[in-house]
Amino acid sequence: MLDEGIISRSKRIISLSELPLGQSAVVVRLPQDQALLARLAAYGLLPGVELQVERQTPAPVILCGATRVALDRKTARAIMVLF
């Protein structure tokens, strides 16, 4: 479920590539590129969605709901999460 507007002061916005393993965070911003955004949205990655990082090496793997997605680093850097 989307989890919008819950912003606590102790949290900060970082890029997905910096998110520590096993930690949950909420997506706040996706890349601007329309095609890329459409693909991420298709996997359920949208602002407000909670995700977890399972791996950062050799490339990021995230878990979003029951969907596991592998990303390249460049894309991961362009996704901002609230952690």
Add this chain to the structure above:
Amino acid sequence: MKIMLVGSPNVGKSLLFNWLTGQYAAVSNYPGTTVEVARGQALVDTMVVEVVDTPGIYGLVPATEEEAVTRRVLWEEDFDLLLHVVDTKNLERSLPLTLALMEAGFPLVLVLNMYDEAKKLGLTIDEGELEKRLGIPCIITIGTSGYGLARMEEAVAEALSKSEAHKGVRGISPVAMGISYSVPIAKYLRQADGMLAHSYPFSSRSIALLVLQGDEEMKGWLSPQEQGSIKTLLPDSDSLTLQVAMTRRRASDSILRGLLFASEKSPQQSWLDSLTLNPITGVPLLVLIVYLCLYRFVGVFGAVTVVDFLDKKVFSDLFNPFVDHIVDSLTTNQLIRELIAHEYGVLTLGLRYAVAVVFPIVTTFFFSFALLEDSGYLPRLAYLLDRVFQWVGLSGRAVLPLSLGFGCGTMATLVTRTLETRRERIIATMILALAIPCSAQLGVILALLARHTLALFIWAMTVGIVALAAGLILDHLLPGNPPRFILELPPLRWPMLRNVFRKTATRVNWYFMEIMSLFLLASVLIWLGRVTGALDRLVIIMTPLMARLGLPPSAAHVFLYGFFRRDYGAAGLYDMQSTLSVRQLTVAAVTLTLFIPCIAQFIMMVKERGLATSLVVVACVFPAAFLIGFLLNSVLSLSLAL
């Protein structure tokens, strides 16, 4: 009556399709593309229904060739019912697509498949309430065990009889109309609805939403007048795609509120996941799997054991002498005799090559491929190798066509179609044409250089460096961006053997239809070249080049025949080896490996990449092979080692 199965990849669509259609299905490529669409017939209740299994889609705006084909099929074909198949545990992210399909005005049944996997994660769903809220039939199924499939069939029968009752009249359901977009988008949708013709296969609301999300292909399907008008209506914002996706997701979340029951939060990473994804254990495992599936099974069992049996025992010992005998007794015309039989005949070379050499390699490969595909391992393989392939402008997916090239370059060139962008396909096609020796050629070269370890090392290094350099140069020169790597990693599943066999059979059958004519054509071309003397003239033209490489003039013959069958070239070299120095052997082996691919691979290249691209590839490969051969010869003649 016609029904279509749509849904994301890896949701078990093909299993449901097989269940509905039984044994009889035809898989063909959608015209002008490289994407498979399966069609079959089912008996639903008392109705004979055509069933179409479409390639996987994540959304209605196409991002890949597969998605574009599915969208086209939905646009072009008249169907009575759509079955949206989803993986139940991914319902939250899949329901927005269900809503998009409802907005398009399609009569719909939602199939909640793989319910067993969802339950394992502690996820259950109140499908009766979901059905009420969505206003369409929702059926829980487990494709692998058959659970719920009879009910799915009943739902299909009922929906079909309903759709027959109000023939052709499609309306958007109140649920889909109730999705409330932001004020500017809602205003745009109203205006577009008033402006667009209502005779399109998609509702005007759906068309307007697709255009809003930057769907150029959809825009092109409208009348020129509408194209002009719709542009003026578009709201001014750069986040329209995001807004549409968010609106649908909110609508879908509110429909699901209180219906999904989760006892656990999220699937924990299993030991198998870390085993396959962690490079420390994943890479050795990958090497083992590639070794077993590709090398042992395809390379040794398929390409050596079975090929040897068919080629020697069946063709050389039985079939060829028999054909030679029959043809010789029927005609005394030497031209006709050589066209059909003897060394380069259509039956004795073309048919033999297709059946004895290519068929075993293709069958074993497609079997391995289907096994890896259905087990869900393939995306993990691509994930682990992605970094390496990024260097040469490819993504991890390229591991398949490239490793397949060591089996049969013709088939590997065909498989490059699984790569996502045209740019990647061109890079892979070039590397295949230039630097990957096929099994037949590899066998002879290994035998040739086996006794000269240093020569073998120089050969492998040179060819490897050339492959890498070709990739680097093309990555630099070709327009477009290096591929993005965003890939769903489905859970590992035990492949259903029946499905694997079926997939293998369909693909082998289809491939055979494609390739057979190429090999027959190749042997006719050899015959023509011999009859007209063109081959002899080409040998004369090539002879001076041989001197540049430090090779005797007779090597020209070897190179030319290498074009018709790569291993013929290498085998010719094998026959000459006593007259050649180690340096000459090394240079010849390198040049022959790099030299233009066999004629079947060239024809396949023309079919897949077009004539212009193929000619460019050949125009690069030909001089590159001789230049590198020349340079290698010069370097080696300076050193005393060889």
